[in-house]
Amino acid sequence: MKRYVIVTVGKTHSGKTTFAQALQKRLDHSAVIDQDNHAEFVNAHYKTLLPVQGPNTLKFAITRTIVDYAVSQTNDHLILCNSNRARKGRTELLERFRHDGFASFLVYFDLPDSVLQARIAESRRSTAIFRTASTFGEVLLRQQADSARGDATAPDESEADHFFVIESADNVQSVIQNIVDIVGECRR
Numbered sequence: 001m002k003r004y005v006i007v008t009v010g011k012t013h014s015g016k017t018t019f020a021q022a023l024q025k026r027l028d029h030s031a032v033i034d035q036d037n038h039a040e041f042v043n044a045h046y047k048t049l050l051p052v053q054g055p056n057t058l059k060f061a062i063t064r065t066i067v068d069y070a071v072s073q074t075n076d077h078l079i080l081c082n083s084n085r086a087r088k089g090r091t092e093l094l095e096r097f098r099h100d101g102f103a104s105f106l107v108y109f110d111l112p113d114s115v116l117q118a119r120i121a122e123s124r125r126s127t128a129i130f131r132t133a134s135t136f137g138e139v140l141l142r143q144q145a146d147s148a149r150g151d152a153t154a155p156d157e158s159e160a161d162h163f164f165v166i167e168s169a170d171n172v173q174s175v176i177q178n179i180v181d182i183v184g185e186c187r188r
Contacts (some may be wrong), residue, residue, distance in 0.1 A: 001029070004077040004183055005097040009084045009155050010109025010166075012139045013119040019107065019172055020081035026180050027077060031070055035082040038062040039129040056131055071100050077183065078102075085143065085152035087159075094160060105179060106160040110167050116140055 006023065008016040020032045038059045042050065049058055063082075070078055078097075084090050094104050120136045133139050146152040157163040162182060164175045 001075055003102045004105060005102045006079045006105040006107060006179060007084055007093065008081050008107050008109065011116055011143045012136050013116045013123060014109035014111050015169065015172065016081050016109055020079045023079055023176050023179060026176055027183060029075060030077040030079055032079045032081055033063065033066055033070065035059060035063050036129045043128055043131065050131055085146065087153045090155060090159060104160040105162040106155050107175060108155050108165045110165050113144065
């Protein structure tokens with residue numbers, strides 16, 4: 001069986017988790033790996049081990065361990081549900097999966113910031129994933145600043161075997177269907 005990795009890219013509240021969960025329901029032999037779950041676990045159980053400054057290396061180590069296990073011990077397609085906004089990180093991630101024999105999808109959530117702000121205002125999502133921010137509004141402001149500085153870049157079709165852009169909630173089901181059709185395995 002050919003294996004695929006589906007990597008989501010986008011700002012907070014753009015729909016990455018909802019998309020990943022919906023895709024998993026349609027795609028046989030798939031697993032969602034969501035770093036927000038790992039952040040919440042670390043914050044709940046290992047808060048004293050978190051770095052005071054810099055990246056959350058503990059969260060990344062947990063994610064890497066889960067990905068390594070899924071790659072070597074399962075035959076699942078992997079749906080990576082995190083922001084993946086830095087091109088260098090995406091490139092390294094996708095190269096690792098190519099090396100492991102996976103074909104790749106990038107799904108870029110390119111929703112207007114006004115839509116994200118409205119979603120944040122209505123959100124009931126837990127903030128238990130936070131280490132440095134206290135609200136999703138702060139996260140969005142940081143992501144906007146990252147984009148303005150060039151620290152976060154939009155992906156393009158040259159980065160993966162298959163590339164899709166979601167510009168509104170209306171695009172989600174058609175992108176899911178396209179992925180299911182390409183992979184050729186789906187739950188009906």
